[in-house]
Amino acid sequence: GDSVTQMEGPVTLSEEAFLTINCTYTATGYPSLFWYVQYPGEGLQLLLKATKADDKGSNKGFEATYRKETTSFHLEKGSVQVSDSAVYFCALRNQGGKLIFGQGTELSVKP
Amino acid sequence: SQTIHQWPATLVQPVGSPLSLECTVEGTSNPNLYWYRQAAGRGLQLLFYSIGIDQISSEVPQNLSASRPQDRQFILSSKKLLLSDSGFYLCAWLTSGVDTQYFGPGTRLTVL
Numbered sequence: 001g002d003s004v005t006q007m008e009g010p011v012t013l014s015e016e017a018f019l020t021i022n023c024t025y026t027a028t029g030y031p032s033l034f035w036y037v038q039y040p041g042e043g044l045q046l047l048l049k050a051t052k053a054d055d056k057g058s059n060k061g062f063e064a065t066y067r068k069e070t071t072s073f074h075l076e077k078g079s080v081q082v083s084d085s086a087v088y089f090c091a092l093r094n095q096g097g098k099l100i101f102g103q104g105t106e107l108s109v110k111p
Numbered sequence: 112s113q114t115i116h117q118w119p120a121t122l123v124q125p126v127g128s129p130l131s132l133e134c135t136v137e138g139t140s141n142p143n144l145y146w147y148r149q150a151a152g153r154g155l156q157l158l159f160y161s162i163g164i165d166q167i168s169s170e171v172p173q174n175l176s177a178s179r180p181q182d183r184q185f186i187l188s189s190k191k192l193l194l195s196d197s198g199f200y201l202c203a204w205l206t207s208g209v210d211t212q213y214f215g216p217g218t219r220l221t222v223l
Contacts, residue, residue: 032210034211042216043214043216044214045214046211046213049211093212098160099157099212103154104154104155
């Protein structure tokens with residue numbers, strides 16, 4: 001079945017470090033891909049998305065490129081801030097319309 | 112603009128007590144609605160989804176039920192809570208023709 005696999009956390013970085021959170025997926029067809037962010041005690045917020053191969057989603061300095069050939073959608077940010085500390089979820093929307101989530105990756109940014 | 116509300120924000124209930132969590136959406140019509148649970152391991156589990164009034168699909172067998180009495184209202188219920196029902200419950204909506212789900216602020220349920 002369709003699935004999403006994220007790198008395990010927690011990821012701990014110093015402020016201004018470069019961030020990569022890996023995400024790979026398995027799905028039939030051409031799913032839409034998403035990154036959601038969850039700040040402590042809150043619901044999920046859409047961070048960015050891409051709907052077709054080679055699309056790049058971007059928001060708040062975060063970027064992710066839809067790579068069909070490697071079935072990946074890695075999240076990157078050039079310089080993280082303490083306020084970026086949160087749990088990040090990669091997800092796909094499959095042909096049946098369901099949203100399939102990865103297990104989440106906790107990011108902790110230290111000053 | 113569309114907004115989604117959930118209440119209560121937090122809830123502490125004894126084992127065996129009933130449960131009712133409410134989710135309402137404003138600013139859209141005929142949305143698809145979803146209930147997710149996020150347990151301590153942080154993963155999200157889809158519990159129920161609805162494509163219309165009184166049209167509910169259950170994803171996993173469990174102690175919970177869902178109802179949609181109005182177009183923009185989605186209710187999660189239980190007759191008797193179990194310890195394992197503790198978690199963070201998230202409601203989400205999606206409008207036809209748009210492929211992005213948006214989430215509510217969540218309800219943290221603790222069953223003691």
